[in-house]
Amino acid sequence: MSVAREGGCSCGAVRYRLTSEPLFVHCCHCLNCQRQTGSAFVINLLIEADRMELFSGEPQPVDVPRDDGSTQRIFRCPQCQVAVFSEYGRPQVRFVRAGTLDDPAGVAPDVHIFTRSKLPWVVLPDSVPAVEIYYDRHELWPAESLERLDAVLTPATDG
Ligand SMILES: [Zn+2]
Numbered sequence: 001m002s003v004a005r006e007g008g009c010s011c012g013a014v015r016y017r018l019t020s021e022p023l024f025v026h027c028c029h030c031l032n033c034q035r036q037t038g039s040a041f042v043i044n045l046l047i048e049a050d051r052m053e054l055f056s057g058e059p060q061p062v063d064v065p066r067d068d069g070s071t072q073r074i075f076r077c078p079q080c081q082v083a084v085f086s087e088y089g090r091p092q093v094r095f096v097r098a099g100t101l102d103d104p105a106g107v108a109p110d111v112h113i114f115t116r117s118k119l120p121w122v123v124l125p126d127s128v129p130a131v132e133i134y135y136d137r138h139e140l141w142p143a144e145s146l147e148r149l150d151a152v153l154t155p156a157t158d159g
């Protein structure tokens with residue numbers, strides 16, 4: 001049995017429900033995420049856009065420059081400006097900020113990424129994969145998540 005996760009911004013204008021488990025959960029220690037959050041890392045739930053049901057409010061996109069020259073589209077509550085989720089190029093997959101969940105303790109990272117810029121006082125558990133930069137999802141994601149990703153990235157050819 002699984003219970004749908006819900007979350008939202010600080011003022012309550014934006015509310016969402018995740019209709020399934022995430023594909024994967026990142027804890028990112030990169031400098032972009034540190035700057036954006038004003039903290040040591042960000043925790044992102046990767047999930048298909050159509051499995052994030054926004055039942056209140058319309059988060060507004062803000063394109064934010066990243067150190068590598070690319071931009072990251074961050075969706076914020078139009079009123080309180082709290083960042084709720086991001087897109088990295090592909091609108092089919094959203095990176096939902098775990099801190100906006102009503103119960104942030106309900107998820108834990110599946111991988112720690114960009115540990116090369118991890119703050120030195122953050123101690124990672126041995127039980128969770130950690131990589132200096134990034135990883136190959138075919139090595140870490142469960143088969144079911146890989147299939148789900150393929151399903152949203154591959155255009156349907158019939159019907
Ligand atoms: Zn708000």
Ligand SMILES: [Zn+2]
Binds near residue numbers: 028029030033034
């Ligand atoms: Zn990052």
